Amino acid sequence: MADSRHSLLQQFAASDWSGFLKGVEKEGLRVDANGFIAQTPHPEALGSALTHGRITTDYSEALLELITPVFNSTGAMLESLRDTHRYVQQNLGDEVFWAASMPCEIDGDQSIPIAEYGRSNVGQLKHVYRQGLAVRYGRVMQSIAGAHYNLSLPDSFWQKWQEVTGNSDSLQDFKSDQYFWLIRNFRRRSWLLMLLFGASPALDSSFVANMKHDLSRFDDRTWHGQYATSLRMGDLGYHNNAQASLNICFNELATYTRTLDRAIHTNWPAYEAIGTQRDGEFIQINTSVLQIENEYYSAVRPKRTTERGEKPIQALDARGVEYIEVRCLDLDPFSPVGVNQAQVDFLDLFLLDCLLTDSPRIGDEECERLDDNYKDVVAS
Structure with a gap:
C-alpha cells in the first residue's frame, strides 16, 4: 500500500498544485536586563494581545507569541517571522526576547x-x-x-489525490480521513523529530527549585539530562497525570472529537476539590479533566479555523480538518527566530511521507508502545 501511494503521487506533477501551505507560531519570554523573567505588562507598542493578528501572549504576560500568516513558501514565512521578531525586539526597551525553550531565571509561581x-x-x-x-x-x-x-495541502492537491486514489467520499470527509492517516504515522515517528530537533536538554536551576527530579548538576546554575533531547516535552514540561488518563483517540475524526469532548465534560476529583471560585473570583472555567480543548497537550493536533462563538470541536465536526499543527518543536537557540529553513523543509517532507506511507489504525498496545518510544527519546 505504501509503494502504491508513492507511485500515485508520481501520477501528477508538482505543477498541478501550488505546494504546501504553512505558518508558524513562535513563543518566547520577555527577560529583563538581569536575566529574570519580565514583570512588566505587555508593551503598548506591540498592540492588544487580544486582537493583534501577529503579536499576542500565551500563558504569561511575559510569554510572547508571534504568528505568521499562511504562506506557500518557507522563505516567505521565515521572512515574515523575522520582520515581526525585529519589530518586537525594537520595542522591548531594556528587555530581550529569550532564545531558549526552557525559561530564564524565575522565582516560583x-x-x-x-x-x-x-x-x-x-x-x-x-x-x-x-x-x-x-x-x-x-x-x-x-x-x-x-x-x-502549521501545515496544510491546497484543495488542488486533494482533488487530484482523491481522483488518483479512486475515493468517492465528499472532499471534506476525504481530507479529514487523509489528515488523520498522516497523524497516525506522525505519532509512530514523532520520536525522530525529538531526536533531530530536541533542543532543551538543560535548564536554569530556578526552574526545579523545591522540585523532585533526576537531572544531573552541570554547574552552579544549571541542571541537565545527560542524554535528554527535550526536557520541555518530558515529565518536567508539558505533562500531568489527569491528561495521561484521557486516551484521546487519533484514529479518525469522529473518535478524536468524541473522546476530546468526553474529557471536557468529565469531572476530575482533584479539580472539583479546588472549585471554580475563590474569594468571589473565578479561578478555573470548570472542574472537568479539560477546561477547553486547547488544554490538551499533544505533539500534533488536527485543526480547523473557528467562526465567532464556535468551539474547536464544533468546527472540526462541522467542516472537517483544515490543517495540521505540529506542537513538539523546541526553539532552535542557534536561529535568531527560533526555527530555520532546513528544519521546515525537513518537516514538509516528513509530513508528506507520513501521508504517503501505509497507516493502519493504532490499537491500545501500539499506542502504549509509541508513547514509551517518545518518552525514551525525550528523556534519555
Missing part, C-alpha cells in the same frame, strides 16, 4: 504573571482559563516556550 486581556467577556474568559492552568498544574510549567508549525 508568583514570579510568572498570568496574561491579561482586558475586561471584555472574551478577554476575561482567556484570563480565567489561564488561572485554571495555574491552579491545576502550577505556573512554572507554563513558562516554557516552543514553536508550533
